[in-house]
Amino acid sequence: xxxxxxxxxxxxxxxxxxxxxxxxxxxxxxxxxxxxxxxxxxxxxxxxxxxxxxxxxxxxxxxxxxxxxxxxxxxxxxxxxxxxxxxxxxxxxxxxxxxxxxxxxxxxxx
Numbered sequence: 340x341x342x343x344x345x346x347x348x349x350x351x352x353x354x355x356x357x358x359x360x361x362x363x364x365x366x367x368x369x370x371x372x373x374x375x376x377x378x379x380x381x382x383x384x385x386x387x388x389x390x391x392x393x394x395x396x397x398x399x400x401x402x403x404x405x406x407x408x409x410x411x412x413x414x415x416x417x418x419x420x421x422x423x424x425x426x427x428x429x430x431x432x433x434x435x436x437x438x439x440x441x442x443x444x445x446x447x448x449x
């Protein structure tokens with residue numbers, strides 16, 4: 340009986356440790372993602388009323404991502420379009436910097 344208990348512990352111990360490690364990693368990633376979303380929203384809010392539409396598009400894109408996370412990884416219909424719409428709205432909302440480049444548009448090296 341003692342041998343069965345010892346063997347079970349040797350098998351189940353690493354399995355439980357692996358599951359715990361995976362859970363903690365996913366929890367940390369979700370917390371980091373959430374903090375970054377709040378940071379972006381607050382940054383957009385600091386630009387004032389000009390970014391109201393961009394903030395609404397951000398919330399819409401986040402809802403699509405939330406549905407994807409809780410649906411087991413299946414991509415929600417229209418999620419890509421919502422993200423693209425957020426990017427376009429953001430590019431239209433933010434002022435150009437001194438070099439004439441919109442900060443939402445990446446610089447292209449030629």
